[in-house]
């Protein structure tokens with residue numbers, strides 16, 4: 455289920471070198487990049503007047519190619535450069551443009567603007583005057599395009615090294631980079647297009663793609679489709695949200711292991727009284743259990759700790775979220791059964807005590823390696839990392855998801871998908887995608903309960 459590859463700046467350079475070694479000259483890659491970007495711009499803006507802003511490196515070189523090719527199609531093109539070109543290929547592209555080049559700080563606005571100032575080679579923030587002018591020219595244009603990356607973003611972390619405007623389209627060259635999917639950088643464009651320039655990239659790290667789901671077989675029964683248990687705690691509502699999401703995930707059966715008298719809920723969910731530790735332990739002794747969810751509403755007192763210990767000892771694949779993660783704390787690296795999924799948000803991730811720095815993809819990857827579990831590091835950009843190094847990054851989910859209880863829904867959904875397939879990485883990827891799709895269908899100002907109601911339609915869309 456891999457999607458578009460995501461390469462760091464160094465991996466991109468290595469892929470570029472491999473392409474060059476295979477016989478494609480570096481300048482040919484620049485021509486391909488410029489041609490692909492020019493085509494996208496032509497389709498969007500046709501013959502509207504265009505200003506191309508070119509930087510000193512190869513990103514600027516791409517800009518000169520874009521300018522030349524669109525001029526040849528009859529577009530009124532102006533070019534403004536930030537100083538001299540400094541690379542062999544960009545010098546060649548500038549010479550081939552063979553037209554006037556205005557100083558960057560004096561360029562007048564245009565209907566369309568192309569930011570080809572900096573791409574993957576940006577090593578520090580833009581000077582204030584440059585960043586301000588880029589923002590002002592972009593704000594005045596009706597069509598705006600960032601070539602490869604919006605100038606000012608850190609390629610590998612998605613951090614902003616200097617402030618940058620909002621672009622209409624970002625044209626990623628050759629492959630995606632982390633900044634195309636990680637916030638805040640991923641919020642700097644309305645549309646993302648990836649132009650193929652013939653670079654071969656590993657998709658070990660990729661953008662989350664739409665899953666391919668399957669219908670139950672005629673030979674299936676409720677246990678073969680996957681039995682999920684949700685461990686209730688002191689805040690029963692959160693556990694019930696997880697249980698109800700699991701019940702609409704495609705799994706065959708859901709048991710809710712109640713810590714108190716169970717309130718009425720979805721009748722299809724089998725409520726099992728599991729108030730005491732021995733009741734909980736015996737309810738977890740069932741070889742048919744394919745996934746157990748713990749954490750939503752579990753609580754953080756002594757009783758919660760004992761319940762979590764019973765869950766960790768049961769041996770079934772787990773989905774651990776919320777209070778379970780907080781209780782695990784720095785003990786997360788030990789004792790998690792194989793094939794499990796952990797779904798922390800950034801706060802819970804910090805409490806897991808790995809003391810990891812750096813970008814979100816690297817931190818999630820390292821945590822997956824240390825816990826031997828799939829990590830879903832949630833947020834506006836959710837990173838799903840497997841212990842073997844595979845990573846899928848989701849971005850573009852509805853910000854309306856930032857409402858209480860949606861994480862509980864994700865945990866239940868992940869457990870349901872895990873029970874269906876038994877594969878924790880694909881289950882986590884499917885859950886994140888379905889969660890985002892359900893949010894899209896739920897529209898605005900929804901509650902977590904509304905998200906659950908949309909799950910069957912989200913699943914139906916991928917059968």
Ligand SMILES: NC(=O)C1=CN([C@@H]2O[C@H](COP(=O)(O)OP(=O)(O)OC[C@H]3O[C@@H](n4cnc5c(N)ncnc54)[C@H](OP(=O)(O)O)[C@@H]3O)[C@@H](O)[C@H]2O)[C@@H](O)CC1
Nearest residue numbers: 470483484511512513572573574575576577578579580602
């Ligand atoms: N990889 C591929 O396959 C392909 C890549 N291609 C394209 O190449 C792009 C990468 O090109 P690139 O490496 O030349 O870097 P780029 O982003 O143009 O900038 C580097 C220059 O900027 C300078 N500089 C840095 N920060 C600065 C600042 N704040 N303010 C001022 N200056 C600053 C830096 O100087 P220095 O840091 O050394 O002082 C250096 O001179 C990539 O994004 C894509 O568009 C395609 O052509 C085809 C295939």
Ligand SMILES: Nc1ncnc2c1ncn2[C@@H]1O[C@H](COP(=O)(O)OP(=O)(O)O)[C@@H](O)[C@H]1O
Nearest residue numbers: 832833834851852853855856858859860861862
């Ligand atoms: N701004 C946002 N844009 C997109 N998705 C978001 C945003 N904020 C939160 N989410 C998603 O919503 C869910 C929130 O989970 P969580 O923080 O555990 O909330 P809760 O504990 O209230 O259930 C996660 O799946 C997260 O990825």
Ligand SMILES: [K+]
Nearest residue numbers: 569572601603
């Ligand atoms: K750029």
